[in-house]
Amino acid sequence: MTTHHGHGQHEDYSTHGYDEHHGKPHDVRKYLYVFLALCVLTSMSFFTYSSYWPFHAYPQVGWTFMMAVSLCKALLVMLFFMHLKYEASWKFVLTIPASVMAIFLIVALIPDIKWRYETIVGGRTVSPQQVPFLATPADVELLEEESRAALAPGQH
Amino acid sequence: MSHADHGHQHIKLEYQPALPLRNGKLFMWLFLSTEIMFFAALIGVYIVIRFGAPVWPHPSHVHLSEPIGAFNTFVLICSSVSIVLALEAARSDKAAQAKLWVGVTLALGAAFLLVKAYEYNAKFSHGIYPAQPRSQIYEQPDIYYAAAVRGRVRELSAPLLAERAQLEQQLQKPDVADREALQQRFEQIESQLRFYDTEILDIANNPNATEADLAKLADRIMPLPQPGSHSHAAGLNEEYPELKLPVVVPGGNMWASTYFMVTGFHALHVTAGLIAFAVLLLPRNRLGRERAGTIENVGLYWHFVDLVWIFLFPLLYLF
Numbered sequence: 086m087t088t089h090h091g092h093g094q095h096e097d098y099s100t101h102g103y104d105e106h107h108g109k110p111h112d113v114r115k116y117l118y119v120f121l122a123l124c125v126l127t128s129m130s131f132f133t134y135s136s137y138w139p140f141h142a143y144p145q146v147g148w149t150f151m152m153a154v155s156l157c158k159a160l161l162v163m164l165f166f167m168h169l170k171y172e173a174s175w176k177f178v179l180t181i182p183a184s185v186m187a188i189f190l191i192v193a194l195i196p197d198i199k200w201r202y203e204t205i206v207g208g209r210t211v212s213p214q215q216v217p218f219l220a221t222p223a224d225v226e227l228l229e230e231e232s233r234a235a236l237a238p239g240q241h
Numbered sequence: 242m243s244h245a246d247h248g249h250q251h252i253k254l255e256y257q258p259a260l261p262l263r264n265g266k267l268f269m270w271l272f273l274s275t276e277i278m279f280f281a282a283l284i285g286v287y288i289v290i291r292f293g294a295p296v297w298p299h300p301s302h303v304h305l306s307e308p309i310g311a312f313n314t315f316v317l318i319c320s321s322v323s324i325v326l327a328l329e330a331a332r333s334d335k336a337a338q339a340k341l342w343v344g345v346t347l348a349l350g351a352a353f354l355l356v357k358a359y360e361y362n363a364k365f366s367h368g369i370y371p372a373q374p375r376s377q378i379y380e381q382p383d384i385y386y387a388a389a390v391r392g393r394v395r396e397l398s399a400p401l402l403a404e405r406a407q408l409e410q411q412l413q414k415p416d417v418a419d420r421e422a423l424q425q426r427f428e429q430i431e432s433q434l435r436f437y438d439t440e441i442l443d444i445a446n447n448p449n450a451t452e453a454d455l456a457k458l459a460d461r462i463m464p465l466p467q468p469g470s471h472s473h474a475a476g477l478n479e480e481y482p483e484l485k486l487p488v489v490v491p492g493g494n495m496w497a498s499t500y501f502m503v504t505g506f507h508a509l510h511v512t513a514g515l516i517a518f519a520v521l522l523l524p525r526n527r528l529g530r531e532r533a534g535t536i537e538n539v540g541l542y543w544h545f546v547d548l549v550w551i552f553l554f555p556l557l558y559l560f
Contacts (some may be wrong), residue, residue, distance in 0.1 A: 091297045111329055120322045124315065131311045131554050144560075151555035166325050166544045175260040179267075183274030187281030194285045201293030 119165045123158055130154045269538040273545050278511075280549050283506060287499045287556065297335040302559060303496055304367050306360070310558035311560035313356050314550060331533040332547045339528035339536065340521075346543065347518040350511055350554045357508050361501075367478075369493070371501035377485065378493035382455035389487040390445040390458065394437050397484065405430045413531045419460060440477065441486070459489035500557060507553060510546045517542070 132138055133147040140146035164170040169180070260267055280408040291297055296380060300307060327342030364370075368377025379386040409429045411417050444450050444458040463486075478486055490496075517539045528536060 113326065113329060116322055116325055116329075120318065123318045127314050127318065127554075128313060130559060131307070134307045148560055151559055155552050155555055159548050162321060162544055162548055162551070166321050166547075167541055173261055175262060178260065179270040179274055183277045187277050189277065190281050191285040191288065194289045197289045198293040201289065202295065211413055 115165065119161050121162055126154050126158045126161075244366055263534055265534055265538050266541070273541065275544060279432045280506075280552075283503050284552060284556065287503055290495055290499055291556075291560065294492050294495055298492050298496050299465075302490050303369055303493055303500075304363055305500075305558060306363075307558045309356060309360060310554050313353055314358070314554045316349050316353045317550050319545045320346045320353070321544055323349060324536075324543050327528070328533065328540050331528050331536050332530060334530040336493050336527050336529040336532075339532075341519050343518055343521050343528065343536070347515060347522065348520065350543075354511055354515070355506060357511075359502065364497070364500075368488060369497050371498050372496075376494060376497060377487045378490045378497065379459075379487055380489070380491055380494065382452060382459040382489050385490060386459065386487060387445045387450065387455055390441060390462070392487050393484075394441055394445065398434055398437055401430050401433055405434075456489075462486045463488040463490075465490065503515045503553060503557065507546070510549070514539070514543050514546055 130151045133140075133151060138147065140150075163180075169176050262270075323342045327339045327346065330336075330339035330342055334531055368375075370376040377389075379389060405427065408430070412420070412423055412427065417423065428505040440461065441458070444454050445452070450458075461477060463478045478488065479483055520526075521532075521536065521539065526532065
């Protein structure tokens, strides 16, 4: 893409070959391949929703799988669509600190999960003892059975 | 800088940019690094609340449709491709083609927002709002839930009671016209009120109702489908949509708060992107090589919005 332009605008570094491979524009086919890969990856994470997904009993497997798929998609978008694959090494200066801080932020929040779980159970939301009484159909059936069983001896 | 010492220590400095990229692009990347941290905070908070919650609703409990979410993911991916094609066209100085691709991106982004609006509307119509007092979600079938159900039934029956009183007066007159029709309407109202009594108030109005009874009432109003099943066909709220009775969705309020916060901020970002595309599409802007830098900046922002959704979709719809 640097073949046919004037070098007049000194501010336009992108047209001076700093962040592009020299000579020709990006191949449009490359974007289509990335697009297809993204579609395949999206259907892969959507697959966890279908009944063919074998790990419905272990949701953690699905969560890990989906996060891995999402990371792959994010990498594809950043490398090809945001052109980071072709940029000079300034890309590390701008992306790595932000990513590190973002990851640290999430890691720092993780202890709060346990704290929340322990303080809220027995608090304002719901207690473990109450969980069987929450209105899921299975629970209601269970309760109806129990009440029938409790009534049965009294009828005789 | 060479030959700077002509006898005295005068150094001629030449400007060297710290990072070899345009100011606009540098700004966009700095902005995006703050955005990374912004959304990391939102997603982190969502994870803490989601996994720290003793109960969390299944997507089907809160009328969240996974296929619609997947479709929206697809729409955003397509829009990422179209904006990158716009950039390529602009770099090759094909201004009309660039404009076309920016237009396609604008249309796809608008389609995303429309689908999002449809989803929000589906939540609102089921009484799912980000906060009280509009939210119709109750955490557990307790006395507060019973009171809310009673309140809603009172709201529904007040006009019926007024009409019944009027009809009674009219029917007492000996020479009333249309007695048949009035009598019919009277019986209609009677049966409606009886329906409230036998289906809802038998439990909601019973001072001796136990938590188990109230759980049965909640199940009668809106049974929560088992995970994997998506049928919301049963339940009074579904059979008679005008009832709009309060529902019990354990963890539903926290879910609604986080869902609307995270998707709302994302939708705001989408809206900002659409405004930028609309400005690019103004007739006075020629999207040739001279505009490639601007399109690249807007494109970087748009890819970031896509990136955020790539993580939000599985977290919100499939976890």
